[in-house]
Amino acid sequence: MRQSQYFIPTLREAPADAQIPSHQLMLRAGLVRQVASGVFTWLPLGYKILKKIIEILREEMDAIGGQEFLMPALNPIEIWEQTGRVEAMGDVMFHIKNRDGLVLAPTHEEIITYHARQHIQSYKDLPQIWYQIQNKFRNEPRPKSGVLRGRQFLMKDAYSLDSSWEGLDESYRKHYEAYKKIFTRCGIKFFIVGASSGAMGGKQSEEFMIESDAGEDVCAISDSGYAANLEVATSAIEPVGRISENLNLEEFPTPNAKTINDLIEQFGLPEDRLAKSVVYIIDSKPVLILMRGNDELNETKLQSAFKTNTFRPAEPEELLQITGANTGSIGPVNLKTSIKIVADNLLKDANGLTSGANKDGFHLKNIDLTRDCKIDEYLDLRTVREGEPCIKNGSPLRIVKAIELGHIFKLGTKYSEALGARFLDSEGKEHPIIMGSYGIGVERIMASYIEQNYDESGIIWNKALTPFDLHLIGLGLSKTPEVKKACEKIYSDLTGLNLEVLFDDRDENPGVKFNDADLIGIPYQIIVGKKNLDNGKVEIKDRKTGERKLIDLNILKEAVLNL
RNA sequence: CGGGGCGUAGCGCAGCCCGGUUAGCGCGUCUGUUUUGGGAGCAGAAGGUCGCAGGUUCGAAUCCCGCCGCCCCGACCA
Numbered sequence: 266m267r268q269s270q271y272f273i274p275t276l277r278e279a280p281a282d283a284q285i286p287s288h289q290l291m292l293r294a295g296l297v298r299q300v301a302s303g304v305f306t307w308l309p310l311g312y313k314i315l316k317k318i319i320e321i322l323r324e325e326m327d328a329i330g331g332q333e334f335l336m337p338a339l340n341p342i343e344i345w346e347q348t349g350r351v352e353a354m355g356d357v358m359f360h361i362k363n364r365d366g367l368v369l370a371p372t373h374e375e376i377i378t379y380h381a382r383q384h385i386q387s388y389k390d391l392p393q394i395w396y397q398i399q400n401k402f403r404n405e406p407r408p409k410s411g412v413l414r415g416r417q418f419l420m421k422d423a424y425s426l427d428s429s430w431e432g433l434d435e436s437y438r439k440h441y442e443a444y445k446k447i448f449t450r451c452g453i454k455f456f457i458v459g460a461s462s463g464a465m466g467g468k469q470s471e472e473f474m475i476e477s478d479a480g481e482d483v484c485a486i487s488d489s490g491y492a493a494n495l496e497v498a499t500s501a502i503e504p505v506g507r508i509s510e511n512l513n514l515e516e517f518p519t520p521n522a523k524t525i526n527d528l529i530e531q532f533g534l535p536e537d538r539l540a541k542s543v544v545y546i547i548d549s550k551p552v553l554i555l556m557r558g559n560d561e562l563n564e565t566k567l568q569s570a571f572k573t574n575t576f577r578p579a580e581p582e583e584l585l586q587i588t589g590a591n592t593g594s595i596g597p598v599n600l601k602t603s604i605k606i607v608a609d610n611l612l613k614d615a616n617g618l619t620s621g622a623n624k625d626g627f628h629l630k631n632i633d634l635t636r637d638c639k640i641d642e643y644l645d646l647r648t649v650r651e652g653e654p655c656i657k658n659g660s661p662l663r664i665v666k667a668i669e670l671g672h673i674f675k676l677g678t679k680y681s682e683a684l685g686a687r688f689l690d691s692e693g694k695e696h697p698i699i700m701g702s703y704g705i706g707v708e709r710i711m712a713s714y715i716e717q718n719y720d721e722s723g724i725i726w727n728k729a730l731t732p733f734d735l736h737l738i739g740l741g742l743s744k745t746p747e748v749k750k751a752c753e754k755i756y757s758d759l760t761g762l763n764l765e766v767l768f769d770d771r772d773e774n775p776g777v778k779f780n781d782a783d784l785i786g787i788p789y790q791i792i793v794g795k796k797n798l799d800n801g802k803v804e805i806k807d808r809k810t811g812e813r814k815l816i817d818l819n820i821l822k823e824a825v826l827n828l
Numbered sequence: 829c830g831g832g833g834c835g836u837a838g839c840g841c842a843g844c845c846c847g848g849u850u851a852g853c854g855c856g857u858c859u860g861u862u863u864u865g866g867g868a869g870c871a872g873a874a875g876g877u878c879g880c881a882g883g884u885u886c887g888a889a890u891c892c893c894g895c896c897g898c899c900c901c902g903a904c905c906a
Contacts, residue, residue, distance in 0.1 A: 276838095280839070281840070282898065299898090301897085302897080350906075372906060374906085403906090407905090409899085409900080414905085741864045744863090744864065745864085772864095773867090774864060776864095776865085776867045778867095779867085780866065781867090794865055795865090
């Protein structure tokens with residue numbers, strides 16, 4: 266490809282709207298242009314890279330027996346109503362204004378299940394792995410970070426159909442392995458975390474992440490290999506336990522202490538003998554939740570423990586009514602009304618605790634949870650903190666931001682039951698198909714790769730994703746016919762070896778060419794200039810290391826093949 | 829949706845507070861010329877409904893009102 270004819274609008278400066286490195290570089294290198302918030306055009310060079318990623322996805326999906334579909338973005342709303350997801354998706358789903366009954370699909374469980382219902386009848390038809398690489402539409406409230414969160418984006422979504430739970434385990438495992446291969450082949454440093462399956466339903470889910478400040482998820486990871494989304498992460502931190510001296514309950518005035526920190530500072534109390542009480546209204550019923558000291562309640566954990574997503578913190582008036590006190594003086598003992606009390610596991614059967622007295626301006630000390638109140642249940646409710654020992658081998662946890670590249674789910678029968686996708690087993694009995702769903706954000710792979718592989722000059726592609734194998738750079742072409750002639754020969758020789766070569770044949774200054782080449786980031790640059798050519802040599806520059814080698818023209822082919 | 833910021837030439841910005849020539853600057857673009865191993869020099873040129881719509885005023889990029897768009901933080905994120 267001759268660069269003088271190829272549309273690569275590079276930019277000297279990063280547009281002010283782009284904040285993160287990958288977004289800036291994708292704009293500067295001429296890979297994408299933004300059309301609206303969260304909506305992008307892929308320019309030829311960017312699309313070429315995207316197609317390389319898509320090919321890797323195809324190969325690995327095909328390798329586990331996947332069959333590629335192409336499903337429509339326009340979906341009948343009816344089918345979404347049957348699974349209850351019109352409501353569940355809410356504003357995230359785009360609705361068509363001038364054609365009743367159509368929506369833009371944010372994902373494709375419904376359509377997959379629709380086809381399964383049509384044509385899967387027997388256990389003999391199973392298992393199946395169906396996938397596609399297709400544009401998704403989601404009305405994100407706040408698109409951000411370039412292609413990392415868009416309103417229209419490419420997703421590789423796959424769905425497994427099985428006749429048994431063991432079959433689902435196997436399909437899930439195949440995807441897990443395929444995903445590892447995909448990200449490894451793309452050259453991405455990733456980790457896998459256990460995740461919350463949330464409102465998606467199902468019993469198991471894992472996310473494929475890369476560590477990045479540009480990410481929106483937060484994970485706890487340690488050197489032991491432990492990694493979990495903060496929503497579900499746990500640690501091996503010691504429970505508070507019991508102290509031997511079990512004194513009587515004692516009320517004491519704390520007029521200026523509203524927070525746990527106030528108590529620590531004003532009364533010199535140890536944090537792990539303090540119990541913070543919060544009241545939530547869960548499924549319309551008040552529940553007092555006891556946490557150790559400053560531990561943060563994890564709402565995702567609360568959601569799974571109570572198996573509901575209708576909960577909220579109690580309002581101030583409700584607090585007073587329920588407990589008899591305002592924020593800062595609430596505790597498990599002497600509650601005004603009798604309500605359910607749950608406590609975090611760390612507080613299991615603890616004594617010697619201090620908590621609110623349910624009387625404004627007073628706290629109680631020497632609380633014994635086994636003696637002074639009734640804890641209905643101990644649950645894992647806390648959010649782990651930086652530095653806590655990991656449950657695998659005790660090494661300290663790090664809390665990092667992460668970009669979610671892929672997510673795999675064991676769905677179960679939620680969609681097959683809702684849509685009536687059933688099969689007959691070997692005894693002629695009818696069952697709902699057991700499903701899994703597996704997604705990868707295709708553009709996120711590119712942005713994540715760039716986040717991990719750039720320097721001050723630009724992007725650094727690897728062999729798997731690079732848009733061209735080689736960047737041939739001719740210097741002073743219009744003034745030095747011998748350089749031009751040599752470049753033309755090299756171009757045709759290398760192209761003849763089935764290599765993809767981007768030939769910078771533009772009449773530009775060397776500096777412009779070098780800077781563009783470094784910005785675009787093709788792994789190897791072949792630089793042809795008069796001085797070296799007079800000695801029968803050309804230069805090969807390694808983009809990543811910056812290393813330059815002078816190569817005899819007559820062994821250039823071999824040298825290139827050995828790169 | 830809450831908070832903050834921004835919208836002036838293809839890109840990056842100044843001007844706005846304190847209204848008043850022909851709205852500037854750098855980069856890029858075009859023409860000519862010189863240059864050709866790290867964004868080169870000289871000379872010339874083109875390019876703007878100052879986001880949109882109302883209002884105040886003799887006069888609005890500038891002041892007021894409404895709307896739209898974009899970015900960031902938060903909420904949200906099957």
